[in-house]
Amino acid sequence: MTPNITTMAEMAAKGEKPEILFWVGCAGSFDERAQRVSKAFAQILNDCGISFAILGSEESCTGDPAKRAGDEMTFQMQAMMNIQVLDAYEVKKIVTACPHCFNTLKNEYPDLGGNYEVIHHSTLLQQLINEGRIKLKDGGAFKGKKITFHDSCYLGRANGIYEAPRAVLEALDADLFEMKRAKKNGLCCGAGGAQMFKEAEAGDLEINHERMEDVMEIQPDVVAVACPFCMTMLRDGVKQKEQESTIEVLDLAELVVRQNG
Amino acid sequence: MSIIAFVLLSAAAIYFFAKRIVAVRRNIFLGRKETINDRSSERWAQMTRVALGQSKMVVRPVAGFFHILIYVGFVLINLEVLEIFIDGVSNNHRIFAPYLGAFYDVLISFFELLALGVIIACIVFLARRWGGLKRFKGIEMQGFPTRDASIILIVEIVLMKALFIMDAADMKLSHGEHSFLVSSWLSFWTEWFTPAQLETISHTAWWFHLVGIFAFLNYVPYSKHFHIFMAFPNTWYGSLDPAGKLNNMESVKSEVKMMMDPNANPYAAPASDAPLARLGAKDVADLSWKSLMDAYTCTECGRCTSVCPANQTGKKLSPRKIMMDTRDRLEEVGKNIDQHGMEFQDGKSLLGDYISVEEIRACTTCNACVEACPVLINPVDIIVDLRRYLTLEESNIPVEWGMMNTNIQNNGAPWKFPASDRGNWAQNNG
Numbered sequence: 001m002t003p004n005i006t007t008m009a010e011m012a013a014k015g016e017k018p019e020i021l022f023w024v025g026c027a028g029s030f031d032e033r034a035q036r037v038s039k040a041f042a043q044i045l046n047d048c049g050i051s052f053a054i055l056g057s058e059e060s061c062t063g064d065p066a067k068r069a070g071d072e073m074t075f076q077m078q079a080m081m082n083i084q085v086l087d088a089y090e091v092k093k094i095v096t097a098c099p100h101c102f103n104t105l106k107n108e109y110p111d112l113g114g115n116y117e118v119i120h121h122s123t124l125l126q127q128l129i130n131e132g133r134i135k136l137k138d139g140g141a142f143k144g145k146k147i148t149f150h151d152s153c154y155l156g157r158a159n160g161i162y163e164a165p166r167a168v169l170e171a172l173d174a175d176l177f178e179m180k181r182a183k184k185n186g187l188c189c190g191a192g193g194a195q196m197f198k199e200a201e202a203g204d205l206e207i208n209h210e211r212m213e214d215v216m217e218i219q220p221d222v223v224a225v226a227c228p229f230c231m232t233m234l235r236d237g238v239k240q241k242e243q244e245s246t247i248e249v250l251d252l253a254e255l256v257v258r259q260n261g
Numbered sequence: 262m263s264i265i266a267f268v269l270l271s272a273a274a275i276y277f278f279a280k281r282i283v284a285v286r287r288n289i290f291l292g293r294k295e296t297i298n299d300r301s302s303e304r305w306a307q308m309t310r311v312a313l314g315q316s317k318m319v320v321r322p323v324a325g326f327f328h329i330l331i332y333v334g335f336v337l338i339n340l341e342v343l344e345i346f347i348d349g350v351s352n353n354h355r356i357f358a359p360y361l362g363a364f365y366d367v368l369i370s371f372f373e374l375l376a377l378g379v380i381i382a383c384i385v386f387l388a389r390r391w392g393g394l395k396r397f398k399g400i401e402m403q404g405f406p407t408r409d410a411s412i413i414l415i416v417e418i419v420l421m422k423a424l425f426i427m428d429a430a431d432m433k434l435s436h437g438e439h440s441f442l443v444s445s446w447l448s449f450w451t452e453w454f455t456p457a458q459l460e461t462i463s464h465t466a467w468w469f470h471l472v473g474i475f476a477f478l479n480y481v482p483y484s485k486h487f488h489i490f491m492a493f494p495n496t497w498y499g500s501l502d503p504a505g506k507l508n509n510m511e512s513v514k515s516e517v518k519m520m521m522d523p524n525a526n527p528y529a530a531p532a533s534d535a536p537l538a539r540l541g542a543k544d545v546a547d548l549s550w551k552s553l554m555d556a557y558t559c560t561e562c563g564r565c566t567s568v569c570p571a572n573q574t575g576k577k578l579s580p581r582k583i584m585m586d587t588r589d590r591l592e593e594v595g596k597n598i599d600q601h602g603m604e605f606q607d608g609k610s611l612l613g614d615y616i617s618v619e620e621i622r623a624c625t626t627c628n629a630c631v632e633a634c635p636v637l638i639n640p641v642d643i644i645v646d647l648r649r650y651l652t653l654e655e656s657n658i659p660v661e662w663g664m665m666n667t668n669i670q671n672n673g674a675p676w677k678f679p680a681s682d683r684g685n686w687a688q689n690n691g
Contacts, residue, residue: 005687026674028686035686042687056684060673068626069662070541070648072510074669076517079509107506112514153627158505184632188570193626197675198661201623204575 003042007056008089018053020045021091023105025098026061027228033235034228041097041121041253048133052095058085062104069194076112079104083114097121097253099154099227100192106159120155122165122226122252129171140259142174145221147255149176150211150234151186152227165226168252172259174222179214187211189233196229212237215247223249267349267471274475281482285557288595292550293542297498307637308497317635321564324389327382331417334379335489341372341424345471354467355431358439370442373428376421377443383414390414396563401582406485406561413486420473427466430459491558492636498551499637504628507645512538513653541649544610545591548646555638556588565630565640571623578623580630580640586615587643612647618657621647 011018022045028038045052063078086094094116096102106118128134147169155161162183169176181187190200190207200206211234215223223238225231234249250258310316315332319325344357358365390397390410397407428444433451451459481487500506519525542548545556565580566572572579590611597605612618624644631639651657658666665675672680 003687007684007687024683024686026676029683030674030676030678030686038686054684054687056687057681059683060680061669061675063669065675066666066669067507068645068648069658069666070645070650070652071658071662071666072513072540072649073516073653074666076509076513077520078669078673080517080521103503103505107503108509111509153625153629154505157628157632159503185568185629187573188625188627188629190570190625193624194662194665195625197665198659200574201571201576201578201619203571203577203623207570207574207625210570210574 003039003046005042006053007058008053008091009056009058011053012089017090019051020093020095021086021089022052022054023094023096023098023101024054024059025096025101025228027232028097029059031228031232033231037097037228037231037251037253040251040257043257044125044128044134044253048128055085055089060085062101062109064100064104065194065197067104067108068192069197079109079112079114083109083112086114086116091116093117093119095119095121095124097226097228097251099152099158100229103154103158120159120161120164120226122155122168123161125252125256126164126167129168134256135260136171136173136256137260138173140172141261142172142222142255142259145174146218147172147174147176147222147224148179148215148218148220149182149224149226150179150189150215150230151183152225152230153186153188153192155226156186157184165224165252168256169224172255177218177220179218181214187214189227189230191229191233196232206237208233208237209240212241216241216243220247222255223247224252224255225249226252264350264352270472270475271346271349274478278478278482281479284595284599285482287598288591289550289553289557291546291591291594292548292553293546295549295551297551300501303501304497307499307501308493311499311635311637312492312496315635317637320633320635324562327385330378330382331386334375334382337375338372338379338424341369342474345467348467349471354463366440369428370440373425373441373443376424380418380421383418387411387414396567399563399566399579399581401579401585402561402563406585409484409486410561412480413484416473416477416480420470420477423466423470423473427463427470430454430463430466434459434463485559485561488558488560488636491554495554495558496637498554500639504631507642510540510649512540539650540653541651542643542646543612543650543654545587545594547650548587548611548643552587552639552643552646553591555640555643556584556591558636559584559588559638560636561585562635564633564635565638568629568633570625570627570629576620576623577617578620583616583620583640583643584638587611590615612650616647618651621651622659 008018008021022042024038027034029035060082061078062082063075066078067075094105096105096118099120102118102120105114105116125134129136149165149169151162155165166176187210188207189211215237223234225234231249231251238244238247238249315325315329318328344355348354348356361368397410425444425447428441429448429451432439432441432444432448434456454462481489539547545553559581561581563581569578569580597607621644624641626641626645628641631641668675668677672678673683674680
C-alpha cells in the first residue's frame, strides 16, 4: 500500500498548510532501502491522521556531510537555500527520520536564521504511542523476538536522545537487549563525519565490522536503527558475517508498521 | 635566618609560577577570538559538577574512586600546608596547635588519613601504568609523557611520606602531648634517635615538604598535571550546546550572504584593510582559543582514544594525540615568540609537522572522545577546523569527497541523482 503523500507546493496551491513538514533527507529520498523507511513513516503519519507534507523536489541536502568534510562554503549555501524554501512555506515544525538532518536543522540552522521546531521521528513515534494514537497490537509480529538497538551518534551523544527509540521498542512487546557498548558508550557505525561517502582510512578493520562483534554477542533477531546511514553500515556488517537469514536490520518506523501489519 | 630563607624561596617559587601562568595565558590567547561568557549560571553549575564534583571521572569507577582520593587529599591537605606556610613566615612550628587544643590532633590525624589515601591511590595508579594498561600506551605516550606521569605519582608519594616523618618525630618530641593517627602506626623508628636528632629530622622533613611543594608548583604547568588548575576554567568555558553542534564559520557567512544577495557588488572594496583571515586551521593560532585551552588542560588519560572508533579499528587517529600535538606545537610557537618576537615564523605548522592528513580524515565526528573526556575537552573541533583548511584553502580532499560536494552543489544530494527525482519515492508503488 502506498501512503498518501502530498508536497508543500500542492498544499500551498490549495491554500493549505500542514501541521508538520516531513524532512525526508537524501538517503530517505534516493537510497532504495531508506525509501522503505520513508514510506513506513509516512504510513504511520497517515494512519494517525497527522497532516503533513514533504518538500519533494524542493528539498535539498542540509549540507551536513559537506560541513563535516570541511566544506563550510557548500554547507552554508545549502543552509541558506533551504532556509529560504522553509521560510517561504512558513514551516514551523519539522520531523525527520535522519539524525544527521535532525542535528543540522536543529542545531546549526538557527544561527543562520532558520528557526524551527525540529524533532526526530523516534521522538514523534514515542509521543504518538504515549498518546494512544499509535495502537500496537498485543502479540504482534515482534512479540518475544530478541531486539537490540544501535544508537546513532547524531541522535545519542550528539543530542542526548537515548530513551525515545527504546520506548518505541518496549511498546512492541519484544525482548530488548543492550549491546555492551550502548547509549553514551555506543560505538559509531562508521558512517558519520562524511565517512559514508569515502573509503575508510587504512586500518585493521572496518568500524561497522567491529560493531558487528557487539551485535553477534547478543545474537538478536532484529537490530533496530534510527538512522539511514547506520542502516546501510549495519546491513553491510550483517552480510559480512553472513547472517542475512537470521538478523534483520530495521528502522523503528518499519518495526511499528510491521508489528500491526 | 630561616625566615629569610623561607621568604626568598617562597617569593622565587611564586614568581616563576606566575611568570609561567602569564606565558600560558598569552599562548592560549594566540588563538582565534571567540566570545564565551553567555549563560554564566549554567557555566558555574557545569564547573561545579564536572571539575569540583568529578562527575565524569566516576564513569570509570576504579580510576574515579582512586582519583577522588588523591583529589580530596590534595585539596584538604592544603590546609596543613597553610600552617606550614605560616610557620615558615613566623618562625614557629605548629602554630595552630595551642589554639585548637585536642582538636588539633584530630585535624592532623584526619589529614594523615587523607595522605595515606593519596599514597595508596598513587601506588594503584603506578601499578596500572607500569602494569601495562593499554590505555597508557600508544605512539603519543613514548618518552616524556610516560615519564611525566611516573614523576608526578612518585613525588606525591614522597611528599606525603615527609609529612608522616615530621608528624612522627614531633609526636615523640611532645612526650605524649600530641598523638597523630597514622604516623603513630609508623613511629617505631623514632626510638632509634635522640631528641636532638629527632628535632633535626622533623625540621628537615618540614623543609623537604616545603621545597617539594614549591618544586611541584613549578613543575605542574609544564606537565600533564596542569589539569589540576586548568580543569576549572576549561569546564567553565566548556560548551553548553548539544555535542553535535558545530560552529558556523563567520568568515564564510559574509561570503555566502554576498553570493545570495542579488544587489551585492562583488567589486566593492572590502569592509576593512585587514588581511584576509585564513579559512580553517593550519596552525595553532588559527584554532579557537578554547581549543588551545583544551590542549593545556589535557592530562593524557587516554579515555578519548580508548573509545575512538577509528583508533579501535587500527586507524592512525588518536584524539589524545590531537590534543598533545596541539599543546606541543603551541609551546613551540610560544618559545619562538619569547626568543625571536611575535612576527617570527619557523616554517612549521600543526597540520603537516605534527598532525597528519590521514589522522584527521579518519574521524567520524561520533563525539565518543568528547563524551569520554572528564574535563570537557573537544578534539572534534580541532579536527574539523583542520579539515576546513584542507578543503577551503588547499582544495586537498579525497576524490570521493570532491564528487560528494559537487553533487550537493549541483543536485542537492551527495549522490548523483537528479534533484527533480527527489520526491519520486512518494509516488512509486512498492
